[in-house]
Amino acid sequence: MKNMEKEGHRSRLLSSRGVGQVLTITLGWIVICIIFGLINPSFFSGRNVGNLFRQIAPILLIGIGQGLVLITGQIDLSLGSVVGMCSMFSATLMTHSVNPGVAVLIALILSVATGLLNGFLVAGCKIPPFIATLGTMSIARGLAQIVNGNYNTDSIGNNAQGFRDFFYYGKSLNVYNAIWIALLFWIVFDFIARRTVIGRHIYAVGSNIEAAKLSGINTSRSITFAYMVSGLCAGIVGLMTCATSGMGSMDAGTSYEMYAVAAAVIGGISTLGGEGLLIGTIVGAGIWGTLQNGLQFAGAPVGIRNIFIGIIVIISVSMDIIVRAGKGRAVKRKSKNKEKIKLD
Amino acid sequence: MNTYAVKMEHIFKSFAGIKALDDVSFYLKKGEVMALVGENGAGKSTLMKILTGVYTRDSGDVQIFGKSVGNLNPKEAMMLGVAIIHQELNLCNHLTVAQNIFLGRELQKNGIMSSKEMNLKTKTILNHLNISVEPETIVGNLAVSKQQMVEIAKALSTHAKIIIMDEPTSALSERETKDLFAIIMRLKQDGCSIVYISHRLEELQYIADRITIMRDGKLVTSGNCIDFSMDEIISKMVGRKIKEKYPHVSCRKGKKILEVKHLNAGKMVQDINFDIYEGEIVGIAGLMGAGRTETTRAIFGADPKEYGKIFLDGKEVKIQNPRDAIQAGIVLVPEDRKKDGLFTRLSIKANISMPNLDLLDNKLKIVSRNKEYSMAQKIINDLHIKTFNPDVMAENLSGGNQQKVVIAKWLVRHSQVVIFDEPTRGIDVAAKVEIYNLMNKLKQNGIGVLFVSSEMPEIIGMSDRILVMCEGHITGELDAKNVTQERILAYATMYNSKNIAG
Numbered sequence: 042m043k044n045m046e047k048e049g050h051r052s053r054l055l056s057s058r059g060v061g062q063v064l065t066i067t068l069g070w071i072v073i074c075i076i077f078g079l080i081n082p083s084f085f086s087g088r089n090v091g092n093l094f095r096q097i098a099p100i101l102l103i104g105i106g107q108g109l110v111l112i113t114g115q116i117d118l119s120l121g122s123v124v125g126m127c128s129m130f131s132a133t134l135m136t137h138s139v140n141p142g143v144a145v146l147i148a149l150i151l152s153v154a155t156g157l158l159n160g161f162l163v164a165g166c167k168i169p170p171f172i173a174t175l176g177t178m179s180i181a182r183g184l185a186q187i188v189n190g191n192y193n194t195d196s197i198g199n200n201a202q203g204f205r206d207f208f209y210y211g212k213s214l215n216v217y218n219a220i221w222i223a224l225l226f227w228i229v230f231d232f233i234a235r236r237t238v239i240g241r242h243i244y245a246v247g248s249n250i251e252a253a254k255l256s257g258i259n260t261s262r263s264i265t266f267a268y269m270v271s272g273l274c275a276g277i278v279g280l281m282t283c284a285t286s287g288m289g290s291m292d293a294g295t296s297y298e299m300y301a302v303a304a305a306v307i308g309g310i311s312t313l314g315g316e317g318l319l320i321g322t323i324v325g326a327g328i329w330g331t332l333q334n335g336l337q338f339a340g341a342p343v344g345i346r347n348i349f350i351g352i353i354v355i356i357s358v359s360m361d362i363i364v365r366a367g368k369g370r371a372v373k374r375k376s377k378n379k380e381k382i383k384l385d
Numbered sequence: 386m387n388t389y390a391v392k393m394e395h396i397f398k399s400f401a402g403i404k405a406l407d408d409v410s411f412y413l414k415k416g417e418v419m420a421l422v423g424e425n426g427a428g429k430s431t432l433m434k435i436l437t438g439v440y441t442r443d444s445g446d447v448q449i450f451g452k453s454v455g456n457l458n459p460k461e462a463m464m465l466g467v468a469i470i471h472q473e474l475n476l477c478n479h480l481t482v483a484q485n486i487f488l489g490r491e492l493q494k495n496g497i498m499s500s501k502e503m504n505l506k507t508k509t510i511l512n513h514l515n516i517s518v519e520p521e522t523i524v525g526n527l528a529v530s531k532q533q534m535v536e537i538a539k540a541l542s543t544h545a546k547i548i549i550m551d552e553p554t555s556a557l558s559e560r561e562t563k564d565l566f567a568i569i570m571r572l573k574q575d576g577c578s579i580v581y582i583s584h585r586l587e588e589l590q591y592i593a594d595r596i597t598i599m600r601d602g603k604l605v606t607s608g609n610c611i612d613f614s615m616d617e618i619i620s621k622m623v624g625r626k627i628k629e630k631y632p633h634v635s636c637r638k639g640k641k642i643l644e645v646k647h648l649n650a651g652k653m654v655q656d657i658n659f660d661i662y663e664g665e666i667v668g669i670a671g672l673m674g675a676g677r678t679e680t681t682r683a684i685f686g687a688d689p690k691e692y693g694k695i696f697l698d699g700k701e702v703k704i705q706n707p708r709d710a711i712q713a714g715i716v717l718v719p720e721d722r723k724k725d726g727l728f729t730r731l732s733i734k735a736n737i738s739m740p741n742l743d744l745l746d747n748k749l750k751i752v753s754r755n756k757e758y759s760m761a762q763k764i765i766n767d768l769h770i771k772t773f774n775p776d777v778m779a780e781n782l783s784g785g786n787q788q789k790v791v792i793a794k795w796l797v798r799h800s801q802v803v804i805f806d807e808p809t810r811g812i813d814v815a816a817k818v819e820i821y822n823l824m825n826k827l828k829q830n831g832i833g834v835l836f837v838s839s840e841m842p843e844i845i846g847m848s849d850r851i852l853v854m855c856e857g858h859i860t861g862e863l864d865a866k867n868v869t870q871e872r873i874l875a876y877a878t879m880y881n882s883k884n885i886a887g
Contacts, residue, residue, distance in 0.1 A: 238742045238750045245739055248728040255687055255717065255725050256740035256794070257708035315730055 062309040063321040070328050077335035084338055091217060097330035098223035099278040103297055104304030104322040105230050106274030109267040111305055114247040114314025115163055115170035117271045120301050122181035123152050124294025127279025129185040132194040132289025141204035145280060152276025153269050155181060160265025186291045194289035208284035219281055230270065231319040243267055248315030303354040304329050311361050387451060390415045390547050390578035391436065396445035398431055405431045407602045418569060418579045420589045420610060423599035423622055424813035429582050433549050437469045438462035468545030470536045472552040478525030483507040485524055486539045510538045514568050528673065530561035537568060548572065549580040554588060555810055558672040558839060559874065566592050584813060586615055587842060598622055623815050631846025632818065634825045639663030642833040643802050645684060648693035653679035655857040661802065661833040666824055668848030669837045671877045675854040677837045678720050681804045685717040686710045697801055711740060714801035718792050718808055726791040727779050734761040734775035737794045764793045785816025792823065802833040809843065821847055841870050855879045
């Protein structure tokens, strides 16, 4: 009896998958790091490690946003374009003597507003998420191009040094700010997903939207929330991108929505919705970022990186589908008890 | 030797160390209807899946028409003349009847489909079975009963000589069941052998020649149907005597709990008016398409309504969506638990807590894990839900236990009215009784119980009052004392409309 109580207190919203998968991919990440370290020992230098994690930070952020949307059973294809849009808007404002703080605020409001729009289109108008966010993807990219008259912006200049420090150069407690920001989001949203009411609703919607409705859940609100978080994450990454390059480029963030899907899926989130833990996203982003960084360090051309990443995404999603299909038949229960096997 | 279509002898099958089939032998004679009964988990489905090539047996012999067969795959089984009609139909709703029947075996000339020929051949098969459906009808537009007949026609078109029917009547009304039986007789005349799996034991005497009873993966007994009484069948299925099939209890009728006035929601719910009092179970009977489910959904706020007032304890409650209904104290156990009632890939605990997070959270909207666990554990014990722990995924439970989870999540709240829509569909006899007892307990505790059912005996056995619906209207009300199946049917067919879509 005591044993049962102990088990119950482990906050397991989902059963056997989740934690196990996260441990497996963490192992994979460690292996990849070791391999790169062997190829080039300065991979492990303090400088490179710091850079590595700073590169991972934006991927983790978009992984969280996209991950939350995936859990609701939808997808956000506009993510990358929102990154570009926020990058361009903040840079354009700053190169026109707008206070960086105000520029940041405007960019973030835009990105969250895009999320709101996505939520309205998908949950309110019932447009399939793929189509709806494909539309907003184009619109956001278009706005990114128009805002500075179809040109990339000039350098955002010295007034924006504070901005650049905050999002890129600066460190707190000897760790890059960007990393702290990403970690903060990761901790907060993982907690929200696992432990709060809105988080539960998000899993419910992804698991079975009909049952969610009949349980009294406001499914539109849950879906819109996820999209708004995704927008916010994209906005912050847009600011990070701007701070990194010191200017706004119209094609910033291209394909980021796919990288975000990769990070989330490698981290264990299912593309079918209702499953997966955000804690894995850091490992997904980590593997992704490490591959990017490591391959770069080893001198591999850009194309190779993309091929690698593509293969890993396919393998991750395939494993997800196989695991789920396998559970459709007789299931091996971890509890070695007379647990009834579903036969009928 | 040649009298048997199928001989399965000493079949063993285990999944992960647990014996699903333990030395089971099954014989099907040519041209007979063999009923296969047993509780959920008894092994009937597993046995048939071996016959149809979905599973491979661990050991034992299988002979089909006298020929020994090794491990089959589904295609090979089909070539040998075995076909199965599942409870959940496997049709393509967007295609026509003919296209479905010839799916995968389309007739063609040089790569171009011969639609005309397929339609003609389809018409022939349909006529042969007396099925009044046009080959060019889109399957999605047909009523479920007709869709089922299309599946049967499809099986026949593959020259199946062994047809397995899994719960064929669970979604059918009395009349449609009679039509199905006529088709089965036709199939028998054609020399087909039929395995008839069903929980509806009362029907068996009308259609089955012999019966095989299984329990816990073992064969209990097998013999001529007429040699078994219903009680005997039940007790052999569950291994113990079930005292009462429908444990009806009498209660003193108290005050009015629920009043539904002028409820209108499309053509399935037209000017519905009724009341529910404390201490009674109100049943809603009617044929498929009468609007019963639609009425319950309209009350619960799951579907929008054009007009209607609902009063609880005399006070009006405004219900625009399920959330309003739940807050007011009206809850719904939906018809299709997998589609609407359960989060199959979430844990039992999460399923139970999902509509009750308002009882488990704090001001910051953080869910208390301790409270959630206690809530789940308590109701699991109270309802005897068979599971090792509350973290098990809901999809791993048997049908009866899944249904209990769906009901459990409402019982942890204090509701005033609980609506059950087909609460015992696809559930074995023992679990059914548990659910009936539950309904009685609710009634005895002054909670209003509204219950929709297509099983006549069930609704007659459990209700204190029965409302009968037909084509969106309530056509009659019967008291438990003077209800008969004929009276219900009379009210259920009052609007004699021949136009069921398709």
